[in-house]
Amino acid sequence: MDDEGIIPEALEETITQVMAAGRRIKFLYSVPTFHNPAAVTLAAGRRARILDICRRSDLLLIEDNPYGLLGFDGEPQRALRADSAEGVVYLGTFSKTVAPGLRVGWALAPHAIRDKLVLAAESAMLCHSSLAQLMVREYLASQPWQEQIKLFCELYAERRDAMLGALETSMPPGCRWTRPGGGFYVWLRLPGGLDSKAMLPRAISARVAYVPGTGFYADGSGGEYLRLSYCYPEPAKIREGIRRLAGVVEAETELRATFGAWPADSES
Numbered sequence: 705m706d707d708e709g710i711i712p713e714a715l716e717e718t719i720t721q722v723m724a725a726g727r728r729i730k731f732l733y734s735v736p737t738f739h740n741p742a743a744v745t746l747a748a749g750r751r752a753r754i755l756d757i758c759r760r761s762d763l764l765l766i767e768d769n770p771y772g773l774l775g776f777d778g779e780p781q782r783a784l785r786a787d788s789a790e791g792v793v794y795l796g797t798f799s800k801t802v803a804p805g806l807r808v809g810w811a812l813a814p815h816a817i818r819d820k821l822v823l824a825a826e827s828a829m830l831c832h833s834s835l836a837q838l839m840v841r842e843y844l845a846s847q848p849w850q851e852q853i854k855l856f857c858e859l860y861a862e863r864r865d866a867m868l869g870a871l872e873t874s875m876p877p878g879c880r881w882t883r884p885g886g887g888f889y890v891w892l893r894l895p896g897g898l899d900s901k902a903m904l905p906r907a908i909s910a911r912v913a914y915v916p917g918t919g920f921y922a923d924g925s926g927g928e929y930l931r932l933s934y935c936y937p938e939p940a941k942i943r944e945g946i947r948r949l950a951g952v953v954e955a956e957t958e959l960r961a962t963f964g965a966w967p968a969d970s971e972s
């Protein structure tokens with residue numbers, strides 16, 4: 705993945721390698737729009753290519769799209785599913801646009817696997833709350849939800865700008881971060897071999913928190929990354945949080961320059 709999402713050549717290469725090793729790929733899971741945590745969006749020019757690779761490899765694509773309506777510039781991205789009803793399972797949720805506590809979402813799936821999905825859902829939760837679903841139905845039927853989403857987008861765009869501005873002003877040299885066009889997150893890369901998981905207790909002592917990148921990698925890598933969320937705090941708090949985080953990164957950089965790598969990530 706780079707700034708434009710899944711790299712088609714890398715996907716093809718991985719599929720070839722996995723198949724050559726005699727393993728079967730069940731599906732490709734993807735968050736193509738305003739990715740959590742990487743905050744990137746699959747570029748328009750890559751979308752058809754990814755669908756084509758999946759089609760040729762007989763690979764089902766799961767399009768998880770919780771943030772698709774929360775974009776800051778222009779119209780929402782066209783869903784991958786719109787161009788491949790038979791090859792894509794589309795997952796939607798009201799968690800980001802109505803209320804997370806309701807735990808109501810939906811799936812658009814090819815006919816052939818719909819019954820199996822219903823069975824899987826029933827075995828996982830027996831019976832989903834009818835009350836929660838009725839509340840969402842009533843909300844959609846009686847409230848100006850599209851206007852509400854526009855307000856959310858304005859609110860989050862202001863918070864995204866506050867975070868990007870504060871990062872620009874405060875972060876020490878060598879840090880790199882994404883500039884999200886929507887969604888909730890900024891994905892930041894630390895410089896000089898710093899480890900976001902080892903640094904977290906110091907950040908919490910400074911009363912600022914983030915999610916270490918390791919939480920998003922199945923193999924425990926990703927320690928040089930951290931995920932910042934701007935959806936909840938107001939701009940003044942975001943600026944203060946980034947100021948504190950910058951102080952933690954600076955202190956950690958100094959410690960590392962003085963003492964070298966921590967035992968956990970060195971050979972000794």
Ligand SMILES: Cc1ncc(COP(=O)(O)O)c(C=O)c1O
Binds near residue numbers: 808
């Ligand atoms: C990529 C992604 N998928 C799914 C979800 C969860 O949605 P829900 O609250 O409907 O379980 C989230 C929420 O953070 C998410 O970021």
